[in-house]
Amino acid sequence: MPATHEVVNQVPPLEHDVAADPALAEAVGRTDASWVVDELHELGRLAGSEQVQEWSRLVNENEPVLRTHDRYGHRIDEVEFHPHWHDLMNVAVSHGLQAAPWRDERPAAHAARAAKFYVWSQSEAGHTCPISMTYAAVPALRANPELADKYEPLLASTEYDFGLREPSTKRGLIAGMSMTEKQGGSDVRANTTTARPAGDGSYRLVGHKWFTSAPMSDMFLTLAQAPGGLSCFLLPRVLPDGSRNPIRLQRLKDKLGNRSNASSEIEYDDAVGWLVGEEGRGVRTIIEMVNNTRLDCALGSASGMRLGAVRAVHHATHRHAFGKALVDQPLMANVLADLVIEAEAAVAASMRLAAAGDRRDDEQEQAFRRLGLAVTKYWVCKRAPMHAAEALECFGGNGYVEESGMPRLYREAPLMSIWEGSGNVAALDALRAMGRQPESVAAFFAEVELAAGGDARLDDAVDRLKKDLSDVDDLEFRARRVVESMALVLQGSLLVRHAPRAVADAFCGTRFGGDWGLAFGTLPAGTDTSAIIARARV
Structure with missing residues (x-):
């Protein structure tokens, strides 16, 4: 029988240590988190393994399945997951990616957690949603010391204990967030859910939530209109007496990506909640949670960019066309190097902001973090979808096929720009920070100007940015452009100070020098693409 099918010129499977990432190693080295390096590589090898890639698939x-009732007609409001969802969650929790840093006395615990989150997110993005929310819930919950004392140790536990039971009886807890309503979206002050005092220290909540993240969580932070105005509440799924809190899961959202994770519409049917913070100060209370999840949005986007760049470089290294490997063809090298540069700029900025989270007593660091986080969340998350599309295209038709993993990365990429405030919300939040906290502008430029004199193109960009900010006319109309410029000079300053010369020079020459097109792969002649691409070879 003649041979009719021979497999040649196909790329071998990619198994690698995700933590073998020079940009990440350099960022961790700039903190006091050297103690986390061995654990990073343990997580990285697992994240890049064939086993975990199969879990992810x-x-x-x-996908999760909603079970509203049992076979007898009793309301149960449960979400059923594939068993490997729990395997992924168990790894994340056991490594402290949720709330463990809040009770970890080791130096740079939050930067270490950010590095682990960045590494493990490359395994599967959907399950990191409840992990992120649990991390972010702790500082908000501390507005009610009694609730914090009761639940914080369990939120920070490194034991994953799935199941519907009274929270204080469990070995570890997962927290969700429930803010958005169908008539309001990001405008949470338009929320109509009501909360009336019950006379025993609790409140009764009635209303509908359009997006409730991770509805299988043990408890939720939510916003509702109390007599004193919009307020923040903690609602457990199981009440202290063991009965179920009447939180009704109406349906799961049919989403573009993030398919492994359940997102739901819910109704509070006289649900029991406890006030977190003061009545009328719900937004101020829950903003502590939002600021931390926004950091995870940037980290998640940076993680996806790194994954896309590594996969593209791996494919181009092993795939041949027109007589040589794709990676050795100048135009493909241009594209790959540009993808690597974008990913490295994203991780540098995200990890710098994570490091600021460990310096909560330093007023200048917190002022820098307030503004830097808003601009970085806007820009890094905005770049991720374009980056994913270009990385996918490096595979040609193979990248458009589900088995490559690239379509899932592509569908996932837009989420981080929407979650916790879409692009306009993030850009306007940056303007709000500058207006309400002028010290944040000074702190931002103090950080950026640490690179002064390192590259004339960066210096010129900083000068132009200062002029843009001094012109207050139509500033809101120009917000995206201004915030983009702020994000770029922050990234540029970090790369000039810390990255290899080839990376920093290419970044400044394109993002500031005007010698760059509108698509990835338009780096100027003379760029050391080989040195840049080498940083994404595994």
């Missing part, structure tokens, strides 16, 4: 192909 299965949890996305076998």
Whole structure:
């Protein structure tokens, strides 16, 4: 029988240590978190393993299923997951990616956690949603010391204990967030859910929530209109007496990506909640949670960019066309190097902001973090979808096929720009920070100007930015452009100070020098693409 099918010129499977990432290693080295390096590589090898890649595939192909009632007609409001969802969650929790840093006395615990989150997110993005929310819930919950004392140790536990039970009886807890309503979206002050005092220290909540993240969580932070105005509340799924809190899961959202994770519409049917913070100060209370999840949005986007760049470089290294490997063809090298540069700029900025989270007693660091986080969340998350599309295209038709993993990365990429405030919300939040906290502008430029004199193109960009900010006319109309410029000079300053010369020079020559097109792969002649691409070879 003649041979009719021979497999040649196909790329070998990619298994690697995700933590073998020079930009990440350099960022961790700038903190006091050297103690986390061995654990990073342990997580990295697992994240890049064939086993975990298979977990990831299965949890996305076998999506969560809502079970509103049992066979007898009793309301149960449960979400059923593929078993490997729990495997992924167990790894994340056991490594302290949720709230563990809040009770970790080791130096740079939050920067270490950010590095682990960045590494493990490359395994599967959907399950990191409840992990992120649990991390972010702690500082908000501390507005009610009694609730914090009761639940914080369990939120910070490194034991994953799935199941519907009274929270204080469990070995570890997962927290969700429930703010958005169908008539309001980001305008949470338009929320109509009501909360009336019950006379025993609790409140009764009635209303509908349009997006409730991770509805299988043990408890939720939510916003509702109390007599004193919009307020923040903690609602457990199981009440202290063991009965179920009447939080009704109406349906799961049918989403573009993030398919492994359950997002839901819910109704509070006289649900029991406890006030967190003061009545009328719900937004101020829950903003502590939002600021931390916004950091995870940037980290998640940076993680996806790194994954896309590594996969593209791996494919181009092993795939041949027109007589040589794709990676050795000048135009493909241009594209790949540009993808690597974008990913490195994203991780540098995200990890710098994570490091500021460990310096909560330093007023200048917190002022820098307030503004820097808003601009970085805007820009890094905005770049991720374009980056994913270009990385996918490096595979040609193979990248458009689900088996490559690239379509899932592509569908996931827009989420981080929407979650916790879409692009306009993030840009306007940056303007709000500058207006309400002028010290944040000074702190931002103090950080950027640490690179002064390192590259004339960066210096010129900083000068132009200062002029843009001094012109207050139509500033809101120009917000995206201004915030983009702020993000770029922050990234540029970090790369000039810390990255290899080839990376920093290419970044400044394109993002500031005007010698750059509108698409990835338009780096100028003379760029050391080989040195840049080498940083994404695994």
